[in-house]
Amino acid sequence: MDAGFWVLQFLNALQYSMLLFLLSIGLTVIFGLLHFVNLAHGALYMMGAYLGISAAALTGSYWGAFILAPLGVTAIGALLYFTLIDRLRGAGPMNQVLVTFGLIFVFLDIARLGWGDIALGLDAPAGLSGTSNLLGVSYPTYRLFIIGLGAVVMAVLWLVLARTQIGAMIRASVENGDMAAAMGINVGRLFFAVFCVGCALAGLAGVVAAPVFSATTGMGISILIPTLIVVVIGGLGSLQGAIAGSLIVGLIETVGAAFLPSFAAVASYLLLAAILVLRPQGLIPARGT
Amino acid sequence: MFHQTPTRSIVLVFALVALALYAIYGGYFAREIVVEIAILAILAISIDVVAGFGGMVSLCHGAIMGVSAYTYGILTAKLGYPALPSAVAAIGAAAVFGTVVGWITARTTGIYFIMATLAFGQMAYTVIFKSRWLGGDDGMGGLPRFDFDWAGIAMNKSLPFALYALLLVLLCYVAAAWVMRSAFGRTLCGIHSNEPRMRAIGVSTIIHRARAMGFSGLLAGVAGIIAGQHIQYISPELLFWTVSGEALIVVILGGLGTLIGPMIGAIAFVLLKHELSGYTDHWHIVVGLVLIATVLAGGRGLYGQIEHWMTRRKARGAAQNA
Amino acid sequence: MLDVHNLSKAFGGLQVTRNVSFKLEQGERRVILGPNGAGKTTLFNLLVGELKPTAGDILVGGTSISGMSVSQRSRMGLSRSYQKNNLFEDLTVRENLTLAAAAAQGKIAWLVKDSFRDRGVKEAVEEAAELVSLTDLLDTPVKAASYGNRRQLEVGIALATRPKLLLMDEPTSGVGPSMIEGFHRLLKSLPEELTVLIIEHDMDLAFDVADRITVLNFGEVVFEGTPDETRGNPVVRDIYLGDWQQDA
Numbered sequence: 001m002d003a004g005f006w007v008l009q010f011l012n013a014l015q016y017s018m019l020l021f022l023l024s025i026g027l028t029v030i031f032g033l034l035h036f037v038n039l040a041h042g043a044l045y046m047m048g049a050y051l052g053i054s055a056a057a058l059t060g061s062y063w064g065a066f067i068l069a070p071l072g073v074t075a076i077g078a079l080l081y082f083t084l085i086d087r088l089r090g091a092g093p094m095n096q097v098l099v100t101f102g103l104i105f106v107f108l109d110i111a112r113l114g115w116g117d118i119a120l121g122l123d124a125p126a127g128l129s130g131t132s133n134l135l136g137v138s139y140p141t142y143r144l145f146i147i148g149l150g151a152v153v154m155a156v157l158w159l160v161l162a163r164t165q166i167g168a169m170i171r172a173s174v175e176n177g178d179m180a181a182a183m184g185i186n187v188g189r190l191f192f193a194v195f196c197v198g199c200a201l202a203g204l205a206g207v208v209a210a211p212v213f214s215a216t217t218g219m220g221i222s223i224l225i226p227t228l229i230v231v232v233i234g235g236l237g238s239l240q241g242a243i244a245g246s247l248i249v250g251l252i253e254t255v256g257a258a259f260l261p262s263f264a265a266v267a268s269y270l271l272l273a274a275i276l277v278l279r280p281q282g283l284i285p286a287r288g289t
Numbered sequence: 290m291f292h293q294t295p296t297r298s299i300v301l302v303f304a305l306v307a308l309a310l311y312a313i314y315g316g317y318f319a320r321e322i323v324v325e326i327a328i329l330a331i332l333a334i335s336i337d338v339v340a341g342f343g344g345m346v347s348l349c350h351g352a353i354m355g356v357s358a359y360t361y362g363i364l365t366a367k368l369g370y371p372a373l374p375s376a377v378a379a380i381g382a383a384a385v386f387g388t389v390v391g392w393i394t395a396r397t398t399g400i401y402f403i404m405a406t407l408a409f410g411q412m413a414y415t416v417i418f419k420s421r422w423l424g425g426d427d428g429m430g431g432l433p434r435f436d437f438d439w440a441g442i443a444m445n446k447s448l449p450f451a452l453y454a455l456l457l458v459l460l461c462y463v464a465a466a467w468v469m470r471s472a473f474g475r476t477l478c479g480i481h482s483n484e485p486r487m488r489a490i491g492v493s494t495i496i497h498r499a500r501a502m503g504f505s506g507l508l509a510g511v512a513g514i515i516a517g518q519h520i521q522y523i524s525p526e527l528l529f530w531t532v533s534g535e536a537l538i539v540v541i542l543g544g545l546g547t548l549i550g551p552m553i554g555a556i557a558f559v560l561l562k563h564e565l566s567g568y569t570d571h572w573h574i575v576v577g578l579v580l581i582a583t584v585l586a587g588g589r590g591l592y593g594q595i596e597h598w599m600t601r602r603k604a605r606g607a608a609q610n611a
Numbered sequence: 612m613l614d615v616h617n618l619s620k621a622f623g624g625l626q627v628t629r630n631v632s633f634k635l636e637q638g639e640r641r642v643i644l645g646p647n648g649a650g651k652t653t654l655f656n657l658l659v660g661e662l663k664p665t666a667g668d669i670l671v672g673g674t675s676i677s678g679m680s681v682s683q684r685s686r687m688g689l690s691r692s693y694q695k696n697n698l699f700e701d702l703t704v705r706e707n708l709t710l711a712a713a714a715a716q717g718k719i720a721w722l723v724k725d726s727f728r729d730r731g732v733k734e735a736v737e738e739a740a741e742l743v744s745l746t747d748l749l750d751t752p753v754k755a756a757s758y759g760n761r762r763q764l765e766v767g768i769a770l771a772t773r774p775k776l777l778l779m780d781e782p783t784s785g786v787g788p789s790m791i792e793g794f795h796r797l798l799k800s801l802p803e804e805l806t807v808l809i810i811e812h813d814m815d816l817a818f819d820v821a822d823r824i825t826v827l828n829f830g831e832v833v834f835e836g837t838p839d840e841t842r843g844n845p846v847v848r849d850i851y852l853g854d855w856q857q858d859a
Binding site: 290334338467468470471472473475476478479482483486487488490491492493497500504582 | 659661680681682683685686688691697698699700701702706709710711713714715718719720721722723724725726727729768771772
């Protein structure tokens with residue numbers, strides 16, 4: 001195994017990590033703020049891919065899809081928020097899990113009705129369709145674009161959370177929702193905004209993933225479990241946790257799979273179980289203990 | 290607290306007799322449906338034991354069922370042991386797996402418990418999926434049914450097998466109902482209601498929760514045996530987390546914490562699925578919407594709602610008499 | 612009976628219990644006094660095992676219970692009622708008491724027999740219900756019970772375990788004068804051999820039932836003595852009894 005192989009594996013891991021990050025950040029912040037577990041988050045990712053494919057066909061451009069798909073998913077998210085999510089906030093984890101599990105079923109069939117049961121591809125934009133040379137290996141440029149996009153989103157979110165007033169409000173609400181409400185933060189509006197951003201990022205992840213993995217009706221369910229693992233091991237509600245968790249799970253599931261295929265498949269579940277039993281607040285807890 | 294009310298007994302007998310008649314007169318297809326209902330009903334009852342009475346929403350019961358089915362497959366098809374003792378051992382293995390998962394996860398509650406059971410279930414799924422010896426994702430074939438020829442019962446015929454599956458449903462229901470109205474079930478309800486206080490009055494809640502998962506695992510193990518014997522072939526799909534999710538849906542649709550509700554839910558779910566798939570490919574969306582509506586309507590489920598109306602009417606009648 | 616030895620507890624840098632030592636004789640009625648934040652409830656949490664001490668030891672009947680879990684201590688005969696009602700909210704009064712009685716009698720894991728129909732359990736339930744005057748309300752759902760009745764049930768659960776040592780955390784908190792009188796009678800009617808440790812704010816009640824009084828301040832025992840000695844002690848008056856002196 002030469003250095004090129006390592007670089008390749010590492011880039012694959014990084015690219016997968018970035019997709020996981022885009023999904024898990026929404027899920028984790030929504031949990032931190034609303035104490036809501038949204039199993040349908042994977043379904044939103046799938047809708048992002050399908051809406052992206054339609055938007056690309058409509059506008060004739062990948063970039064049309066890149067803009068429109070997250071917006072479409074945000075609209076779906078807003079609809080969900082007002083019909084279900086807001087209503088179920090105090091309903092306990094079982095009801096939340098059940099309703100969002102039901103949503104998975106609903107979206108599954110919506111996708112099958114709208115786009116059929118076959119895998120659909122999406123062409124990467126012209127400028128990004130080739131390969132680039134990086135550290136001695138040639139790597140698909142589009143995948144490098146995903147890595148870069150993830151890094152940019154990470155940086156922007158970090159800046160917003162750490163440096164802006166809205167970020168301070170979000171952090172305060174995660175830390176202590178009642179206190180934040182008492183201090184005059186409009187918690188309801190803040191929740192809605194954060195939920196929408198989370199949905200938009202899930203949609204973005206979907207449309208960005210479509211050229212690499214194709215859109216299938218099963219993609220939402222298969223990405224859901226790794227995303228949940230990321231969120232839990234990082235610490236529910238924690239931004240840094242989502243970053244760390246994405247990188248860990250991304251590495252385990254790609255680099256690990258290349259070296260120890262049978263162990264890597266179990267490893268992330270082992271890690272999840274170990275964290276839940278030994279350190280349920282996660283690696284980087286959202287709240288001070 | 291569980292009570293085996295007369296209504297529940299009547300509904301149980303009525304449902305089982307109806308299913309038996311359906312199997313007897315409905316032909317081969319009906320018998321397949323009855324077996325499918327039986328497997329799902331037992332799995333749902335076993336989930337109701339922990340989720341409905343103990344408040345432990347498990348997403349690993351599909352895996353527990355699968356552990357039983359695969360243990361049965363290994364012992365019979367791979368190692369050639371006789372069917373009956375193998376089945377007993379397989380159910381025991383499921384109970385042990387349930388107990389171990391229950392013990393490790395006993396310190397977690399709420400969403401953390403759900404996630405932890407998901408993790409252990411998926412671990413079992415992955416191990417079997419990756420195991421070449423167990424057939425990987427191709428699954429494993431050649432699982433025998435019981436041999437009751439000496440009693441003149443041909444288990445390889447569809448009708449005796451369907452009736453046998455129904456008999457096991459009855460046994461599992463009676464076992465679950467009995468245990469839920471025993472001291473064990475009372476303690477479990479107490480833990481569901483207020484776990485810290487249960488500790489304060491002297492209950493080792495961790496041990497008790499592990500035991501509950503073990504008992505529930507035993508029931509799920511019975512479902513695994515029927516599933517393995519039914520088409521005499523098993524695949525890792527049996528262990529996937531969505532199997533547990535679907536069974537949980539059945540519990541909710543029927544009525545959480547009623548034991549009889551999950552059985553009614555299983556009947557409704559399987560019939561609905563087969564009815565709908567005659568008209569449309571898209572039965573998932575119907576099930577999803579029904580589930581969401583059920584939870585939003587208060588989450589009592591089909592049987593739970595009926596029972597709720599009955600007690601309300603009784604209460605109103607009593608109020609008028611007073 | 613109970614021997615608390617140099618018990619200390621710190622949360623990070625915050626010392627909430629400092630070298631607390633005291634002894635209870637069997638059958639003794641001890642009242643713990645102290646201003647808010649003196650560490651009274653923390654002391655109870657340490658005694659029943661809901662918190663682990665940073666230092667010190669707790670002995671019951673000569674054996675150390677420091678290493679035991681909450682449930683083990685309960686099975687040793689330690690029972691505790693809470694300042695904030697900690698009930699089985701979705702069950703009836705009878706079911707609440709029965710769970711406690713069954714747990715204390717070890718009748719929790721029978722697979723066939725029903726603990727709710729067990730004679731020994733039923734006797735303990737009736738006895739506890741009688742003590743806390745809930746006999747007529749046994750089949751009331753907790754949700755439908757008044758606040759006062761819930762306070763009674765809170766103590767009733769602790770009594771249904773037939774403890775050797777009963778710890779009551781402000782049983783009269785939030786209830787009216789007539790109910791306080793009821794608790795007063797209850798304390799007087801408890802079996803003589805039962806050892807009782809009470810955190811109580813109602814002075815008349817405290818001075819009347821107590822054999823001895825321990826005063827905590829800033830997590831420390833600042834005084835221990837009979838009710839009469841407590842009344843006359845200037846330290847106690849300074850930190851705690853100012854209001855009471857004026858009332859009297």
